[in-house]
Amino acid sequence: MHIILLSGGSGKRLWPLSNDIRSKQFIKIFKKEDGEYESMVQRIYRQIREVDKDAEVTIATSKTQTSSIHNQLGEEVGVCVEPCRRDTFPAIALAASYLHDVKKVSGQEAVIVCPVDPYVEKEYFEAIKELGEIVLRDSVNLAILGMEPTYPSEKYGYVLPENQEKVSRVAAFKEKPDAKTARQYIGQGALWNGGVFAFRLSYMLEKAHELIDFKNYEDLFVKYDTLDKISFDYAVGEKEKNIKVMHFQGQWKDLGTWNTLTEAMEEPCVGEAILNETCENVHVVNELNVPVLCMGLKDAVVSASPEGILVSDKEQSSYIKPFVDKISQQIMFAEKSWGSFRVLDVEDESLTIKVTLNPGHKMNYHSHHLRDEVWTVVSGRGRTIVDGVERAVAAGDVIKTPAECKHTIIADTELKVIEVQMGREISVQDKRKFPWSQSAAFPVPGTDSTQT
């Protein structure tokens, strides 16, 4: 089974957990059986593996998410990086040519596309597997999953099947309706279009070449920013005649707002929180290391992260976006491919961060023009390279890297460092990267960084 998971853009509807650089699919909010928490992307990836351990998963996403994906799913997961955002049709075209040209997948194989963020159970993955089988067995060009509507939503497009069989030809696609029209559609047996579909790889490549002038994956990648923003439904789905829909009645929740997200939470609290006995229908997600105490609240969500604190009536929480749009602030926390960083203190001419490097990872070899840095290693073992000179470092060591000095740090074990940046203009743009040859002095498998 080949699956393309579409990992969408940054959203602010789940602020303060999601923001410009951290998308909702990376928030660790779902409790696993072992008591640990996992994110949407970790959950869906784990679920796919449980249904089909040999499933080949490719995540189609933007460059900004690559670090988080590798941080949460490991290095081996397939990632097809979009050079910029161009909506779902170009993204799927790029992923299809990546599978064919880079991964050498045969054009005769079925490929399933689904978003990374619905909250689903095992039955969903059985269904998408069946979707791929329908494509191959019934010789249709597209097989789409139609979700049983639970209310007349205005958020989704609708698919009208020709009949009420489990698998039926599609009579029509309907764009997002108003509530009244949605009720009519549902009365006619329409299903939600959740953006889940399957095709033969060769079909998608034909469609891609029909609509975009390109030679192969590499060529498409290079000209990606010249492509029009166009959705897959509009470019392909709604025009296709040889298409079937499979009726899906299992759980499928779109966790786009705090209201729906908290419905999917196993327990009322993630993180340190106390609810007194007069709280009713209250959920807390606390990423800070200090307690949240809630008293006498009803139908409320409280979320605290290094970015800020939300306290909202659950229904009101769906109107969050314009308020968050007005908040402009320093990014306070980010997951990177090599680990994570958290801002501890901001002053006019200094910035103090805590850097956690995962074992075997390193930063880029880089320098800054306008700032000096002081690293104090607080735990772990590793090595620094400063202007070409390597030294072993461990807890207690202090490394000074003045402006223009080239430096990097390599983690042999997990390595935690307090980094004090000092200068008149501190910005993430002030960074020059340098190559460093993979010599004996530098035997760690190289991974990338964009910060510090």
Add this chain to the structure above:
Amino acid sequence: MHIILLSGGSGKRLWPLSNDIRSKQFIKIFKKEDGEYESMVQRIYRQIREVDKDAEVTIATSKTQTSSIHNQLGEEVGVCVEPCRRDTFPAIALAASYLHDVKKVSGQEAVIVCPVDPYVEKEYFEAIKELGEIVLRDSVNLAILGMEPTYPSEKYGYVLPENQEKVSRVAAFKEKPDAKTARQYIGQGALWNGGVFAFRLSYMLEKAHELIDFKNYEDLFVKYDTLDKISFDYAVGEKEKNIKVMHFQGQWKDLGTWNTLTEAMEEPCVGEAILNETCENVHVVNELNVPVLCMGLKDAVVSASPEGILVSDKEQSSYIKPFVDKISQQIMFAEKSWGSFRVLDVEDESLTIKVTLNPGHKMNYHSHHLRDEVWTVVSGRGRTIVDGVERAVAAGDVIKTPAECKHTIIADTELKVIEVQMGREISVQDKRKFPWSQSAAFPVPGTDSTQT
């Protein structure tokens, strides 16, 4: 006018702003005309000065509050330090002998005692001034302020005047009643006993010597921990026959709970906060440097500090204490006589704090047995002394002080330092202080510290 301000113990009812080491009277929550915020103790001190610029104010308080008092009111304010907590009678006896023996105040002068934490206006200070005049003019031993009750409170004792004149002899004191009895008292013209009273200094010294065996201030200070815990009302007030009460009808608010505190706030928000248009009767006090967003809340208080986050229905907030008692955590922020510190990061074997020293102040000269420290100066200018060697320091300088090494830092301008503490056992107890002679090398007026 001599005023003894009783600055009471740490309270948890205003958590997360108040805690074991930070009392409610030090929270900067009241907006001044210049747009800056001031605390209860700063407000009352400023108000006293506005009514009587020559008023001699002595703050009777515990050792733990001395740093905060000097931090907020300056070095010149009179402080009578109680070696330990022994309730109001010993505290007033100690302050009285301090005024007489140390400050050389004549026994014939009137002294006024009042708590540091009611929320009052100028009229209150006019009233307490009058209270002192009554003592001298009417030759009574005690003159007490009786507050006009606004509801049948169970929180206060009551004073029953003999008649309804503004100044009357006291008929009886009544202990905190239940609500029904309180209504009866109020029907009889009883007033709240807010712990505000005046006396001739010689009278209080007589009472002190009657009940406690001591020679003078110094002697009382030394044996303070052997004294019984006993309230002034019980030991003196309720037994005194030559006593008058003055009826006070002005504003007098006890800001002991979030509910009452928020009533005294000029604006709904202190600190960075956004309330959407559906919020009603919501107050936010945010001491963090990230925003708090509130949506759809009613009758709620939200407070965020380095210690934690409270989100509470206002009425429920008065039941906070047992919940806060269960929270045991690292102190995350403290004001000291020399400035303040804030915990930025806690790891098993390291603690990172930000130290802000006020200009002209310094830490004690000290060493640690079980931890190394690294200081990175991020702003300002000053000097360090490490094992007797002084050097000038400024932003960008790094100072390493391994275990056993003696060290201090002196701020010439405001000085901000990131301090990384590293060791297997990091505790505030691991500290040895050393004298440092006031030589030419060390000309800064010495002040004290108890941290770092």
